Amino acid sequence: MTTYALQKLAEEKVFKDPVHRYIHVRDQVIWDLVGTREFQRLRRIRQLGTTYLTFHGAEHSRFNHSLGVYEIVRRIVDDVFASRPEWDHSERLLCLCAALLHDLGHGPFSHSFEKVFDLDHENFTQEIILGQTEVNRVLTKVEPDFPQKVADVIAKTYENKQVISLISSQIDADRMDYLQRDAYFTGVSYGHFDMERILRVLRPLDDQVVIKSSGMHAVEDYIMSRYQMYWQVYFHPVTRSSEVILTKILHRAKELSSQGYEFAYEPRHFKSMFTGNVTLKDYLNLDESVVTYYFQMWEDEKDPILRDLCDRFMQRRLFKYVEFDPSKEYKKLNQLEQLFKEAELDPDYYLVVDSSSDLPYDFYRPGEEEERVPIHLLMPGGEIKELSRQSEIVDAISGKRRTDHKLYYPKDCLLDDSTHKETKQKILDILGVTER
Structure with a gap:
């Protein structure tokens, strides 16, 4: 490595943080990466997408979270692993950079945006790291092949699996930060667990990071915390309603563009998204402030669907929902689709x-899609045992996928009986909606 890789700041920099109290930066490389335009862009990407429309405090950003993941990894490699012979200390800077940059490629409203335009934020993260960017210039100063190493860690192809497991595993710095951070900013209590205890019992071993068996109960708490956060926050039905509307806005704008529709406010930032020819520059020029500005402008569009959906999103007039099982109620869905058309509501x-x-948790199942490396416990005698084999709590939920289905619809339109009164009443009856 070059002398730049070893360079320390004349004075340590700190970020005051509500989760970790302080985030410490001593390395010049890390400080320079934080100052790049690609990393600063993360200030304008919310960590939880549209969740702020459900939990009003959820305004925190990918920038906050990325610093938090960096801080957890810094504590592990500088404190917990510092005296461990099983740990390769030359990997320290690589771990810190990968932790800091792991979410660099997220787009506005992240996952909803990716679904509509068939994009992958991890691919863009690697493209930013390897492309003609400020981030790449900083990493290249460490050593010419250093950007590729960072990209390999994020792609989970790096040869040292210990490094990967710190950033991406079933108990990693990424999850440990976002569970606590998201719980803090949403105001819920579900995401809290004893991270200090988990950090104390982490151990590097062979090609993985394991947990001392004495810390098993802290890990149980962590897994249950994750389970609760997904069902109480991440999959909250109101948040999903806002994501549905957001997705439909983007679909509508894309469809109108393909039809040659003349927008009153031309969506030039979306042009390459609509055609599927997205360049890295196009992608980086989009953030949530840009997207919501278009939504605000489109509230005045002449297309009634785009206009209405944008107004719903901006003014938080969300769709209502009912429980729905598509595998059993597909006939009902077909009937509703026909009735919606009769009511002049595009289904x-x-x-x-x-x-x-x-x-919530799974053990290794060779050959299955999305193979998951399990959490391993280091027993007092040096034996390694998979977590669910020792924990009855974890065993009870291992490999059990929980799925929830909702049917979303604009209740306000159905209660407006100025037109198609009988048809709308039929829809309400099928949906089981009684109050008017």
């Missing part, structure tokens, strides 16, 4: 089935 935009699914 493609106003009748939406949304499904959420989560697998």
